[in-house]
Amino acid sequence: MSRASTSVMWFRRDLRLADNPALLAAAADGEVLPLFVVDPALWGPSGDVRRAWLLRSLRALDESLGGRLVVERGDPVRVLPRVAARAGAARVHVAADTGPHGRRRDEAVEAALAGAGVELVRTGTAYAVGPGSVLTGAGRPFQVFTPFARAWAAHGWPAPAGSPAGARWVRGGGEGVGGAHWPDEPDLGALRLPPAGEGAARERWRAFLADGLEGYEHDRDRPDLAGTSQLSVHLKWGEVHPRTLLADLARHRSAGAEAFRTELAWREFYADVLWYRPESAREYLRPQLARLSYSEPGETFRAWSEGRTGYPFVDAGMRQMRAEGWVHNRVRMVVASFLVKDLHVEWTLGAREFMRWLRDGDIASNAHGWQWVAGSGTDAAPFFRVFNPVAQGQRFDPDGEYVRRYVPELRHLPGRRAHEPWSAPDGYAHGYPERVVDHAAERRAALEGYARLRREAPDGV
CATH class of the missing domain: 3.40.50.620 (HUPs)
Structure with missing residues (x-):
């Protein structure tokens, strides 16, 4: 034999x-x-x-x-x-x-x-539909998410594959886990990670299906609630495949299931964009926006990265990232907008900071999420969107729970007052920093800079 x-x-x-x-x-x-x-x-x-x-x-x-x-x-x-x-x-x-x-x-x-x-x-x-597989009727890549998502869903995906039952494994005489080729795990200090691996991913998914999916449509934008699946890190490392999730979602007819499918489609859209435009991992999809006037990263950038801007919702997000290696998606958009539109720092520096700290740091989703906020990405009319960090906090953290969780200097302020310490007599009593910039003034400056670029750009923006 x-x-x-x-x-x-x-x-x-x-x-x-x-x-x-x-x-x-x-x-x-x-x-x-x-x-x-x-x-x-x-x-x-x-x-x-x-x-x-x-x-x-x-x-x-x-x-x-x-x-x-x-x-x-x-x-x-x-x-x-x-x-x-x-x-x-x-x-x-x-x-x-x-x-x-x-x-x-x-x-x-x-x-x-x-x-x-x-x-x-x-x-x-690593995707339900391999990047490069979905094209427009004219045979070109999609530039906008909504038509891509429709074509992606119509394209479909295979059922989950089975498990390798009875597989015969061999060692091959190399180094096993813990051998000489195995790096030492870095010291993360006070940062704590949840369990990793395929078993943890499956357990997390089962818990979300049971307790989180039904309310996902509304709760996913609330960082004060446990309203998201937190599966992004498991998808990033392939501890679970999106095809597995989509097969389970097909058995749930609900607005929450549809909203979750849409979020998976966003992940696949950004991977598709990167497939056709690999340079967009670090360069502007709309290169005209690189001609905007940007500030050098200095003390305000350090204040942003360490959660010391004086804007509670922004600071809570950046502190969450340093405490958990993860940030709620709504907050990611707000802190990114603050860096680019309020502090006038290029998105590439923020994207690099995210990749340094995030456990789910994915090159396609991270780069194109930042470009979407910065106005240089796939959105049709993006630059005019400037997130108000106070209004966003009051809307999506209405009782201030998220802010108080990550900003201990503001735990003495009840309810919505945590979002505006400057309006409380004792708002700064425990050492919270004052605002590094005036949002209204910086918003005007950002929009004026964009208007000037549009006037001067010979090829438009």
């Missing part, structure tokens, strides 16, 4: 066993060597929060593999041929990476493997 063939399953943003088509394809080949490569090109720029989450997620994956996950460190172009040769593997299986760096890396890995007689097999992506 001939020996079963061996394949390498190269895990990346798919740190799970269930609903993983690439893993099923690897298992169909025979024995599977499960591999993760700590790539310095990605590890180096990552913030400590994302590094910590990744390491914890990998430990959870290793546990589900019975301690068989092989961990290597180095450039995948050199690591993959070496591991494949060591295992005697004819194929390396992956879920396709659709990001700019991942596409370039995988092309280089594919060439290196081909030189060694090994095939790189791509099966599936």
Whole structure:
């Protein structure tokens, strides 16, 4: 009897066993060597929060593999041929990476493997509909979300894939979890993360379906409530696939389920935009906006990043990010608008700060979310939208609970008064800082700058 063939399953943003088509394809080949490569090109720029989450997620994956996950460190172009040769593997299986760096890396890995007689097999992506799959009737990429979402839903997606029951795992003689190639987990100080891994993702999803989905349509904009799923980090690392969530949502006919589907569509839209415009991860989708007058990041930028602007809703959001590695989406929009429109700092610097601190930092969603706020993204008439940080707080944190949770200097102010400490005789009694800028004046300055650009720009904005 001939020996079963061996394949390498190269895990990346798919740190799970269930609903993983690439893993099923690897298992169909025979024995599977499960591999993760700590790539310095990605590890180096990552913030400590994302590094910590990744390491914890990998430990959870290793546990589900019975301690068989092989961990290597180095450039995948050199690591993959070496591991494949060591295992005697004819194929390396992956879920396709659709990001700019991942596409370039995988092309280089594919060439290196081909030189060694090994095939790189791509099966599936991190999205329900692979980026680049949905086009307009004229065969062009979508530029606006709403028509994309309709076409995305009409395109549809396959049912969730099964689990690799009976898969035969091999170690391959490499470093396991905790070996020499395994980085030390960074010290996050007081920042606390929730449980990572596939099991935690499934548990979180089950809890949200039971307790959060019905009210999601209304509660998702309220940072004072536990109204969101907080699954973004699990989706970012592939601990659960959006196809799994969509299959469960199909069994719920409610406004909450539809609203959640729409949020998944936004994630897929931004990945699609990045697919066609890979430079938009760091450059302006509308390059004319780069000609606006921006301020150098100085003390006001530090005040923003540390939650010391004197605007409670903004400061609560930035402090939440440093305490939890996560920020409510409504608050993300408000703090981003404040940086760009009130402090006149370029969105690229804010996007970089988010990627430093967020556990769910995703290049497509982060960059294009910031561009949407900054007026350089996919929105049709974006720059005129300037979020009022006080009005937003009063509307979406009506009793001040969110502010008091993250800004202890204001816990003595009851109800809505927490949003306007300057209006209370004892508003600054516990050391809360005064406002770094006047919102009304900076809003006018931002709009005047945009109007001036429109007059001067020969190609329009």
